[in-house]
Amino acid sequence: DAEITQSPRHKITETGRQVTLACHQTWNHNNMFWYRQDLGHGLRLIHYSYGVQDTNKGEVSDGYSVSRSNTEDLPLTLESAASSQTSVYFCASSESMSTDTQYFGPGTRLTVL
Amino acid sequence: KNEVEQSPQNLTAQEGEFITINCSYSVGISALHWLQQHPGGGIVSLFMLSSGKKKHGRLIATINIQEKHSSLHITASHPRDSAVYICAALLSGGGADGLTFGKGTHLIIQP
Numbered sequence: 001d002a003e004i005t006q007s008p009r010h011k012i013t014e015t016g017r018q019v020t021l022a023c024h025q026t027w028n029h030n031n032m033f034w035y036r037q038d039l040g041h042g043l044r045l046i047h048y049s050y051g052v053q054d055t056n057k058g059e060v061s062d063g064y065s066v067s068r069s070n071t072e073d074l075p076l077t078l079e080s081a082a083s084s085q086t087s088v089y090f091c092a093s094s095e096s097m098s099t100d101t102q103y104f105g106p107g108t109r110l111t112v113l
Numbered sequence: 114k115n116e117v118e119q120s121p122q123n124l125t126a127q128e129g130e131f132i133t134i135n136c137s138y139s140v141g142i143s144a145l146h147w148l149q150q151h152p153g154g155g156i157v158s159l160f161m162l163s164s165g166k167k168k169h170g171r172l173i174a175t176i177n178i179q180e181k182h183s184s185l186h187i188t189a190s191h192p193r194d195s196a197v198y199i200c201a202a203l204l205s206g207g208g209a210d211g212l213t214f215g216k217g218t219h220l221i222i223q224p
Contacts, residue, residue, distance in 0.1 A: 033212075040216070042199065042214045042215060042217055043199065043201070043214040044214070090156060092156075100161070101146070101158035101161050102146070102158055103158065104148075106154065106155055107154050107155070107156075
């Protein structure tokens with residue numbers, strides 16, 4: 001069965017360190033998204049991609065970067081982790097934006113000390 | 114002000130009750146999604162609506178484009194329906210940056 005996975009599921013790091021969160025989908029979807037979820041804010045879009053070599057900034061992209069070298073993967077990198085980036089991160093994918101559902105990964109809980 | 118507002122924020126009901134969760138938005142949209150987030154954290158897409166009504170089992174979602182309002186109904190509620198329900202609007206003009214989320218409704222169904 002097709003799926004979308006994230007790793008690690010939990011991560012504790014220190015301020016200033018570089019961190020990469022992995023997202024892998026076997027749906028063969030073109031569109032992939034990264035969100036963060038915080039109490040009081042709900043889900044907010046960090047970055048998204050419509051296909052290989054395409055990346056776009058979302059609402060809260062500062063301090064994050066992504067790259068899309070193949071269809072299956074969209075890793076999210078925190079260049080220099082900050083305590084404000086402590087959050088739960090969700091990756092999602094969809095076949096097309098307006099007419100299809102988004103499939104979410106299980107989430108990664110990141111703590112920056 | 115968030116462009117997508119949900120109400121209520123929290124809802125506790127008894128098993129068997131009819132549940133309604135509301136979502137209103139302030140701008141034009143192309144579509145609206147309803148999502149369910151389980152206590153363990155996983156998020157599942159329930160519906161995507163651009164008009165009218167959709168039904169899946171005990172769940173019914175409606176949308177009124179003119180009134181900028183959508184509702185999610187649960188009939189014969191059960192404790193396993195306890196979850197956070199999130200609406201997300203795809204703003205007109207398309208693009209992933211048009212997907213705006215409400216803050217969620219925390220639903221608890223007591224036996």
